[in-house]
Amino acid sequence: MHERETIESAEVLAIGTEMLLGELVDTNTAWISRRLAALGVGIYRHTTVGDNLGRIAAALQEAASRADLVITTGGLGPTSDDLTNEALARATGRRMVEYAEAREHVERKFREFGRKPSPSNYKQALFPEGTTLIPNPLGTAMGALLESDGTLFATLPGVPQEMRGMFEETLVPLIRERSEGAIVSRTLWFVGLGESALAERVQDLLDAENPTVAPLAGQGKVRLRITARAATPEEAEGQIEPVAREILSRLGRYYFGEDEETLESVVGRLLTEKGRTLALAESCTGGLLAKRLTDIPGSSRYFKEGLVTYSNEAKERLLGVPRELLVRYGAVSEEVARAMAEGVRRLAGSDYGLSVTGIAGPEGGTPEKPVGLVWVGLADAGGTRAEKLNLTAWSRSREAIRERSASGAFDLLRRRLEGKI
Amino acid sequence: MHERETIESAEVLAIGTEMLLGELVDTNTAWISRRLAALGVGIYRHTTVGDNLGRIAAALQEAASRADLVITTGGLGPTSDDLTNEALARATGRRMVEYAEAREHVERKFREFGRKPSPSNYKQALFPEGTTLIPNPLGTAMGALLESDGTLFATLPGVPQEMRGMFEETLVPLIRERSEGAIVSRTLWFVGLGESALAERVQDLLDAENPTVAPLAGQGKVRLRITARAATPEEAEGQIEPVAREILSRLGRYYFGEDEETLESVVGRLLTEKGRTLALAESCTGGLLAKRLTDIPGSSRYFKEGLVTYSNEAKERLLGVPRELLVRYGAVSEEVARAMAEGVRRLAGSDYGLSVTGIAGPEGGTPEKPVGLVWVGLADAGGTRAEKLNLTAWSRSREAIRERSASGAFDLLRRRLEGKI
Numbered sequence: 001m002h003e004r005e006t007i008e009s010a011e012v013l014a015i016g017t018e019m020l021l022g023e024l025v026d027t028n029t030a031w032i033s034r035r036l037a038a039l040g041v042g043i044y045r046h047t048t049v050g051d052n053l054g055r056i057a058a059a060l061q062e063a064a065s066r067a068d069l070v071i072t073t074g075g076l077g078p079t080s081d082d083l084t085n086e087a088l089a090r091a092t093g094r095r096m097v098e099y100a101e102a103r104e105h106v107e108r109k110f111r112e113f114g115r116k117p118s119p120s121n122y123k124q125a126l127f128p129e130g131t132t133l134i135p136n137p138l139g140t141a142m143g144a145l146l147e148s149d150g151t152l153f154a155t156l157p158g159v160p161q162e163m164r165g166m167f168e169e170t171l172v173p174l175i176r177e178r179s180e181g182a183i184v185s186r187t188l189w190f191v192g193l194g195e196s197a198l199a200e201r202v203q204d205l206l207d208a209e210n211p212t213v214a215p216l217a218g219q220g221k222v223r224l225r226i227t228a229r230a231a232t233p234e235e236a237e238g239q240i241e242p243v244a245r246e247i248l249s250r251l252g253r254y255y256f257g258e259d260e261e262t263l264e265s266v267v268g269r270l271l272t273e274k275g276r277t278l279a280l281a282e283s284c285t286g287g288l289l290a291k292r293l294t295d296i297p298g299s300s301r302y303f304k305e306g307l308v309t310y311s312n313e314a315k316e317r318l319l320g321v322p323r324e325l326l327v328r329y330g331a332v333s334e335e336v337a338r339a340m341a342e343g344v345r346r347l348a349g350s351d352y353g354l355s356v357t358g359i360a361g362p363e364g365g366t367p368e369k370p371v372g373l374v375w376v377g378l379a380d381a382g383g384t385r386a387e388k389l390n391l392t393a394w395s396r397s398r399e400a401i402r403e404r405s406a407s408g409a410f411d412l413l414r415r416r417l418e419g420k421i
Numbered sequence: 422m423h424e425r426e427t428i429e430s431a432e433v434l435a436i437g438t439e440m441l442l443g444e445l446v447d448t449n450t451a452w453i454s455r456r457l458a459a460l461g462v463g464i465y466r467h468t469t470v471g472d473n474l475g476r477i478a479a480a481l482q483e484a485a486s487r488a489d490l491v492i493t494t495g496g497l498g499p500t501s502d503d504l505t506n507e508a509l510a511r512a513t514g515r516r517m518v519e520y521a522e523a524r525e526h527v528e529r530k531f532r533e534f535g536r537k538p539s540p541s542n543y544k545q546a547l548f549p550e551g552t553t554l555i556p557n558p559l560g561t562a563m564g565a566l567l568e569s570d571g572t573l574f575a576t577l578p579g580v581p582q583e584m585r586g587m588f589e590e591t592l593v594p595l596i597r598e599r600s601e602g603a604i605v606s607r608t609l610w611f612v613g614l615g616e617s618a619l620a621e622r623v624q625d626l627l628d629a630e631n632p633t634v635a636p637l638a639g640q641g642k643v644r645l646r647i648t649a650r651a652a653t654p655e656e657a658e659g660q661i662e663p664v665a666r667e668i669l670s671r672l673g674r675y676y677f678g679e680d681e682e683t684l685e686s687v688v689g690r691l692l693t694e695k696g697r698t699l700a701l702a703e704s705c706t707g708g709l710l711a712k713r714l715t716d717i718p719g720s721s722r723y724f725k726e727g728l729v730t731y732s733n734e735a736k737e738r739l740l741g742v743p744r745e746l747l748v749r750y751g752a753v754s755e756e757v758a759r760a761m762a763e764g765v766r767r768l769a770g771s772d773y774g775l776s777v778t779g780i781a782g783p784e785g786g787t788p789e790k791p792v793g794l795v796w797v798g799l800a801d802a803g804g805t806r807a808e809k810l811n812l813t814a815w816s817r818s819r820e821a822i823r824e825r826s827a828s829g830a831f832d833l834l835r836r837r838l839e840g841k842i
Binding site for chain 1: 435439440441442443444445446447448450451452453454455456457458464465466467468469470471473476480483582637644701703706707708709710711712714715716718719720721724725726727728729730731732734735739768769782783784818819820
C-alpha cells in the first residue's frame with residue numbers, strides 16, 4: 001500500500017444469499033460496527049448482497065464512492081458461490097493471481113485437520129493483484145487488503161471467530177495508525193430506570209461536543225456511552241474521567257457496570273470476590289436465569305444448582321414451599337417468591353437463594369394477576385426479601401418478559417452483594 | 422395507488438443509528454426477508470442507514486431504482502431523530518401533510534395507556550401527501566404505503582411485534598394480489614447429518630427449476646426448502662407434494678419437522694399428544710434445555726421440572742447419582758448421563774427423564790475428554806439409553822456446543838417418542 005489516506009469513515013458489506021433470504025441473521029456487521037465506533041471511525045451504511053458477482057462488485061464500488069474503508073464479511077470459501085475476492089478484482093479493475101503464501105496456508109490448515117485439499121480448495125489462494133494478505137490462524141480463508149483510488153478494501157470471512165481475530169490482529173493496528181489522534185469510549189450500564197428518565201437527568205451532558213455522551217437502550221437496560229477525541233489515548237481517558245464521575249454522582253444508584261459487563265457477569269464477579277455461592281429457583285423464567293448465569297465460563301465456582309419448578313407440586317416437593325401459601329396467595333405472590341428463595345438456599349446449602357415466579361404469557365393472566373406480573377425473591381443469612389416487577393406495559397412478548405424477569409432477579413442480588421440493600 | 426405494477430423484487434431498508442453503530446442487532450430485516458422469499462418475491466439487497474434525513478432519502482431513491490417494493494423499518498417514532506416518513510417525502514418529491522385518521526389513532530392509543538399525548542406525539546400523524554395509511558393495532562406509529570414512479574414504498578416501525586402484525590395484515594394481501602401466480606414454499610428440517618452430506622443425497626433435485634430445492638444450514642440443523650411457482654396456491658402445493666415425498670424417502674430418518682417447527686416444539690407436540698410428562702437434568706447446558714422447552718407457551722402441560730446440577734455434589738444429592746460412578750467414570754460419561762436421566766425421572770415421577778452432561782469449554786478439556794465431548798441420556802418405562810455427541814470439530818465456541826448439546830438431547834427424546842428407537 002503506497003497511498004496512506006486517513007481513515008475517517010467506513011462501510012460494512014455482508015455477502016451471502018442466506019442472509020439476504022433471512023435464513024441467517026448477520027451478527028458480524030454489528031460486531032464490526034461496534035469496534036469501528038470505539039476506534040472513532042464514522043459508519044454511515046451497512047449493505048447486504050447475495051452471492052452474485054455483478055451485485056457484489058457494484059456494492060463495493062458504491063461503498064468506495066462514500067467511504068475511506070470498506071470491510072466485507074463472507075464469500076471467502078472454496079465453493080463456486082464464494083465470489084468476494086473475484087468481485088473485488090472486478091470492482092477495482094485487477095486480475096486474479098495466485099499467492100504462494102495463501103496456497104501454503106491452505107495446505108498447512110488441511111494437514112492440521114488431517115485431510116487433503118481438493119482442487120477447489122486452491123481457489124482460496126487466488127486474490128486480486130496487489131493484495132496484501134490478512135493472516136487467518138483459525139481457518140483456510142485468508143483475507144485481502146487492497147488500496148484503490150483512495151479507498152482501502154478489507155475482505156474477511158463470515159465465520160465470526162475467524163473474522164474477529166483477523167479484525168483485531170490486522171485491521172485494528174492499521175486503523176489506529178491511520179486515524180488522526182485517538183478516540184476512546186467508555187460505556188456505563190444502568191438498570192431500573194427507563195431511557196427517557198435517564199436522558200432527562202443528564203440532558204446538559206448530551207449536548208456536549210467532546211467528550212460526547214449518548215444514551216442507548218435495549219432489553220430493559222440502558223447505557224450511556226462517553227466518547228472522547230484527543231491527541232493520545234491517555235489524554236482522551238483523562239477527558240472521560242470527570243464526565244463519568246459527574247454521571248455517577250447523579251445516577252450512581254442505577255449503575256451496575258461498564259463496557260462488556262452484564263448483570264450476570266457483575267454478580268459472578270462479586271460472588272467470586274466474596275467466595276459466596278448461589279442457588280436458583282425458577283418458575284416463569286423456566287431455566288433462563290441458570291442459562292444466563294452459566295453462559296459465563298467458570299460459573300461453576302459460585303453456581304451450586306438451579307431448580308426449574310414449573311408446577312406447584314414441584315415447588316412444594318422440591319423447595320418445600322408450604323401448600324398453604326400456594327393455595328392462599330397463589331404461585332405468583334410475594335409469599336411464594338420468598339419461600340422459593342428460602343427453600344432452594346436450604347436445599348443447596350448455598351449462601352444465596354434467588355427465585356423468580358411470574359406470568360410470562362401469552363396466556364394465564366387474570367385482571368388481578370396480569371401477564372407481566374413477576375415476583376423475585378432473595379434469601380441469605382441476613383433474611384429474605386422480595387420485589388415486584390411490573391412488566392405489563394409496552395412489553396408484552398413472552399421473551400421480553402422472561403428476559404426482564406431474569407435481569408430483575410440478578411439486579412436484586414447485585415444490590416445485595418454491593419451492600420446497597 | 423393508481424399504478425398497479427407487479428411486485429417481483431424488493432429491498433429492505435433498516436433505519437436507525439443504533440443499528441449502524443452495532444448497539445442493536447437488526448432481526449427485522451431477516452424476518453421480512455424470510456416472509457418475502459416465502460411469497461416468491463426476489464430480494465437483492467439489504468441496507469442500513471442512520472437517523473439522517475439526507476442519507477435515508479438517498480438510500481430510498483437508490484433502492485427504488487432497483488426494486489419494485491421498498492420496505493423500511495424504524496424511524497417512525499415521535500422524536501426529532503425519527504425521520505423515515507419525512508425522508509420518503511423528500512425522496513418522492515411530496516410535501517408532508519397531517520392525516521386526521523392518524524391523529525385520532527395517536528390520541529386513541531394514548532387514551533388506552535391512560536396518558537395524554539405531548540405536542541411531539543402528533544408528529545406521528547404527518548405523512549407524505551398521497552400516502553395510504555397502514556394500520557397498527559399495537560402502537561401509535563402507523564405506516565405509510567406510497568406508490569411513486571413504479572416503486573411501492575412501505576414504511577413500518579422498528580418494534581418487531583408491531584412491524585410483523587402490520588406486514589401480515591396489510592402487506593401480505595397486497596403482495597399476493599400483485600404477484601403473478603402463486604408461490605408456495607415448504608421447509609423440511611433435518612438433524613443428525615451435515616449440510617454437505619444432505620446435499621449429496623438430493624443433488625439431482627437441487628438442479629431442478631420448478632419446484633426448486635435449496636439446502637440451508639445453521640446451528641447443527643439443516644433444512645431443505647422446496648419452492649413451487651404455479652397459477653394457484655393449490656397447484657403449487659400439488660407440485661411440492663411429490664418432491665417432499667421423494668426427499669423423505671431418501672432422508673426420512675433425519676427428518677424432524679417442517680416450516681416453523683423446532684426440535685423442542687416437535688417434542689412438545691408429541692408429549693401433548695401422548696399425554697406424557699418430562700423432567701430434565703442438566704449439567705453443561707446449565708438450564709438451556711429447560712429454557713428452550715419453556716420458550717414454548719403452554720409447555721407447563723408436559724414439563725414437570727428441571728434440575729441444573731452443575732456440581733458432582735448436586736448430581737449425587739439431588740439426582741441420586743452414585744458417588745462410585747462419578748469417581749470411577751467421571752461426571753462426563755455414559756454411566757453418569759444414564760444415572761442422571763434415571764434420577765430425575767424418579768425424582769419428578771415423570772414419564773421421561775432427559776439428561777445432558779459434557780464439557781462446554783473453553784476450559785476443562787483433557788486429551789481423553791476434550792471440550793465438545795457430550796453425553797445425553799434418556800430414561801423411560803422401557804429402560805435407559807445414552808448417546809455420545811462429538812462436538813469437538815469445527816465448532817468450538819461454548820455457545821455452539823451448548824446449543825448443539827440441547828438439540829442432541831431433544832433429538833434423542835424425539836426419536837424415542839416417534840418409536841424410532
